[in-house]
Amino acid sequence: MPITVKTFGSAGEAASALSSDRSARYLGGGTLVMRAVNEGDISISTVVRANDQALQRIDAAGPRVTIGAGVTFAKVLAERDLAFLHAPARSIGGPAVRNMGTVGGNLFAPNPYGDFAVALLALDATVAVQGGFGARDVPIEEFLQSRERQAGNLVISLSCQKPISSDAFRYRKVTRIRPKGGSVITLAAHVPMSSGRVLGARLALGSMAPAPIRARAAERALEGRPLDASTITAAASAITEGTSPVDDALGSAWYRREIVGVHFRRLLSGQE
Structure with a gap:
């Protein structure tokens, strides 16, 4: 089955494409979507991408951190202000997977994967999504319990408070x-x-x-x-x-x- 690839300059355009096509999936690092495509998942006929730098941004200067959904685990490990997330990031696959896999994509990883999402759940993270009903912030617990129904939404970023101490x-x-x-x-x-x-x-x-x-x-x-x-x-x-x-x-x-x-x-x- 042929796959159509659509690349957009902004996350908003990509979100609109996802919300208007049930057969579309967003391609971030590709560790989930490309596996599904290669295994012949016939529910996917369109792959959507976005070259929006906002998806790659990390804001970790203050007490609350915001991580773009397209940030890789390798990039998390390179960020000193995200030291509290280094152990979860390091536990994701090997170097090749960490260089490609993204924090947004990990929210959708089925068992026995999705370890970074476990860490974010304990940290009471918020997931910023954009879709057919506009942009909104969703508590991560709510997002994870409904993630099978999130196919038409694009995850933009995740945010959480920094732990108050290194052992918290x-x-x-x-x-x-x-x-x-x-x-x-x-x-x-x-x-x-x-x-x-x-x-x-x-x-x-x-x-x-x-x-x-x-x-x-x-x-x-x-x-x-x-x-x-x-x-x-x-x-x-x-x-x-x-x-x-x-x-x-x-x-x-x-x-x-x-x-x-x-x-x-x-x-x-x-x-x-």
Whole structure:
């Protein structure tokens, strides 16, 4: 089946092309779209691109960072002000994938991928999208739960607050092939402290549901308490509540449920 490629000078023009053609897909780094095309996905007949520099922009000077959807993971790793996102970026594939894969595209990556989206979910990111209904900001949790219905929208950028301290945000990816394998489980935790107690905990899990999800029961177990062994153990015992992992070549649903609490305790305890 022939593929039509359309290149536009602005993100707005590309967004209009996407919203008016159900068979169109946006091509950023190509790690998802080109794989689908090469595997014969007949739902794609048009590939849309944009040469808009706004999609490549990083604004990380202040307390809130904004990252263009077309920014690659290699570029994230080169940005000193994004040091808190270096671990998630480094866990994405090998150098070739990090040189091409984009932060916007990762929002659409199915299990066992999409690890950067897990980190952004824990950081309460906002996704700026543009489509047939104009431009709007969408909370990342809402975006991820509806991402199958986002085909007609173009992701413009993502933004989040910087963690208040270097140990407030923690990330771990469990994989059988390091560092570039698919995720058995991925964990991200934002646990800001105030007066020695957790205030505003956000915990996110990858490969524990069809899309990255928050571990709300574990968040409640942490909230308002000191981050000590008993609190961490209580939160770990609740970490699987609301999850629905699947069986795949990397691990069974049973195995994922068994190990996620172990790795969660290690993550919050500072263990390797």
